[in-house]
Amino acid sequence: MTHFLDELTALAHGTPDAVALRWFGGGRGWFGAGRGWSGGARGCARVREEVTFGLLAERVERTAAALRAGGLAPGDRVLFSIRPRPEGVILCLAVLRAGGAVVFVDPGSTPELFAARIAAAAPRWAATEALLYAASSGPLRAVARSRGLLLPDYGRLPVRHLYTGRWLPGVPRGARRVADLARAEPGPAAVRGGPAEQEDREALVVFTSGTTSDPKAVVHTVRTLGGMLELFAQVGDLRPGQRAHTDQMFLGLPAVLAGGTWEIPARAPKDAPEAFARGVAGADSSFLVPADVTALLDVLEAGSVPAAGAPAAGAALGPAVLAVGAAPVPVALLERGRRVLPGTRWLAVYGATEILPAAVTGADEKIAAVADGDLVGRPLDGIGVHIDREAVDPDDVPASSAGSHEVGELVLTGPSLMAGYLSDLDAGKGRATEHRTGDLAYQDDAGRIVLVGRNRDMIIRGTVNIYPGLFEPRLRGLPGVADAVLVGVPGPDGDERVVLVVTAAGGTRVAGSPEIRTGTELTRSVADQVTDVLDHGALPDLVVEASHLPLAGRSRKPDRRALVNVVSPVAGTVRA
Incomplete structure (x- = not known):
């Protein structure tokens, strides 16, 4: 498999003037209220920036070359705290092209947990919005604290600093503006080495759970990240020219690599559901977490989407395909979704940060299922499934009507399987060969996966796994x-x-x-x-x-x- 960014280069040569990224401006920042764009209506948005395939590929290569020239070495970890927008997408891809690894850390976590995660990841670089620097150490710090946001002091991190947006007080001395990197003279950007070496290089680190004494992070390589993007392309049936309206990179990037347009909302759907409702209307696909679906359906049912910019009579109110995942997807939510947006094809996606996505099912199939348990669907092409009955304590198996299907722990393999957990890999342990999900499951006669419980205790709240x-x-x-x-x-x-x-x-x-x-x-x-x-x-x-x-x-x-x-x-x- 070639580096997935080579596909972007090919698209830039084939369709240089087609729009790859479309960003809707407006809304609020990391904290505080904002004003809308259309006639002052709160929550309205307009297209603020469009980036063609030709320009996207050029900026990624120029930025990667500038990072390499500025000292970013293969394997360097880059702390990444930038909301989805073209400048951040370009930087993220450039870091990968230059051989670095992107480390996603929630700036809203407690200072103690943030410090523990930084110590575990040991980044050499930090990429942050200027506003976040100002809010964590500059004159806006008091405002952020008054809103209950206890941000870590990014400016004091002993790393090389990159920032997006306009310079603000609090941005550390010597920090480089990301937009300036994209204007650098072109030069060698990609890392050297054979294809296998490049594909097995660390690319993405995502903290998922754990404690301050033992933070837990998942590590993906270029190879496994590419596998993830290919699997997501199966979920959305992505094709050239389609519009994917989402703030989730794992659907946005596959849409771009398929030759479509990734439309990025100004704010997260749950923070600006009315603006998102207008933006997603008529799109070909979208991906939302369940809480965002609830926010979207609430404003649609309430009829509170402002008339300005609303879809024309007869136009679709929702996307053609809406995939829901990253948390359990209840049948009641899908039933409500079908009722409010009957013209949308609803999908439930199953997976974990360790291997994502793994299975998918349509709303009609999930609702009509007579299985005793939670139907999560058929494994995607390339995903291997093993039901480990030996790993299950019979006392933990709920009484069910699984019939002749024996219940065991669900174990998954596939092209998107993580390289391993950060602490294990840094300690020199071997790479992961499977992911033991902790879910109790069986496969029915059609090969579909049905969950019936948990083999180990875990609570999922938002995007946090709590053990x-x-x-x-x-x-x-x-x-x-x-x-x-x-x-x-x-x-x-x-x-x-x-x-x-x-x-x-x-x-x-x-x-x-x-x-x-x-x-x-x-x-x-x-x-x-x-x-x-x-x-x-x-x-x-x-x-x-x-x-x-x-x-x-x-x-x-x-x-x-x-x-x-x-x-x-x-x-x-x-x-x-």
Whole structure:
């Protein structure tokens, strides 16, 4: 397989004047309110920048050459905190072309977790928006803190700095403006070495979970990232000339490499759903996480999309294809989507950061499925599936009507399988040969994957994976707490609310359904102390006290399924 950026070069030669990137301007920045573009209507947007294939390829090559000339060496890691927009896309691709690796780190995480992730990744470069530098160390720092945004001080990181946008106070001395790199004289950009060496080079690092003492990051190479882009092309049935309207790079880049246009909204769909609703109308494809789908459907059902710029009579209100993923996709969400946007083909995508995407199913198929469990669909071409029955404790398998299909842990392989976890690879361990998902599953007679539970405890909230076993020992050490269990309660949008269930010292584990109480002296005390023992990403949405913990199986472990059932009525009142 050639470097996937070679495909971009070929497109630039074949269709140099076709639009590759289209960015809608307007909206707010990292924090604070913004004004719309169309007649002052809030949330409106207009096309702010278009980049043709010829210009995109040229800017990527020039920027890569400038990075190499400026000292970026093969294997250098670049901390990347730039929202989706042409300047950031060009820089991201240029870093890969020059042989570097892009490290995605959420600037909104706690300073402690951010510092732990930086220490683990050891980047030599940082690429950040000028506004973020100003908000983390400059005159806007107080404004950011007043909005509850505790940003790390990017300017003090001992790295080489790159910034996008106009210079602002707080941008460190010596930082280079990304737009200036793209104007540099052309020169050698691509790294040297054989094809295999280039394809196996580290390209992408994504932090997914873990604690401040053990942050967990997934590492992809040029080869596995290219495999991921090819698999996503299967999902959207992408073709030349199509419009993909999304803020998600893993659909945007495949659309570009297929010869289509990646339309980038000014703001995330959940932050500006009205603007997104107008932009996505009539598009060929889009990719959203479940929470964004809910925000989109809310404004469409409410009829709150401003008339300015609305689709003409008879035009499509949504995209031709809308893929939903990155979190569990509930049937109820797809049913609502079909009702609000009946002309859209809805798809549910299954996968993990470690191997993405892995399977896909249409809304009609998922809704009509009689399988007992969550149908996630047929594996994509190239994805290998193994159901490991030996890895499953029979006590953890829920009673089901799987019939003759035996349940086991779902194990996946394929071209998008990660190279491994950052800490393992940096320690010299071998590359990953499979991904054990932790999902309990079986394959039906048609080869479709059906999930029936979890083989290990994990909660998914937003884009954060929370492993209760990492945190519960700390919670059990809090004063007055006898036992503590973190559970995830699914919401209507597929996201999970994190509920901490505690029992008082002196209580016992007994059979039967427990009594659940809120607002007790113990829950108030625990809620005041959780920030001292938990990472920000694992903080509970709600703390409840249980009379006892229900138990399950021969091992007499806490019955998490039973706990979810008993706390759901209370957790349903929690705002996401």
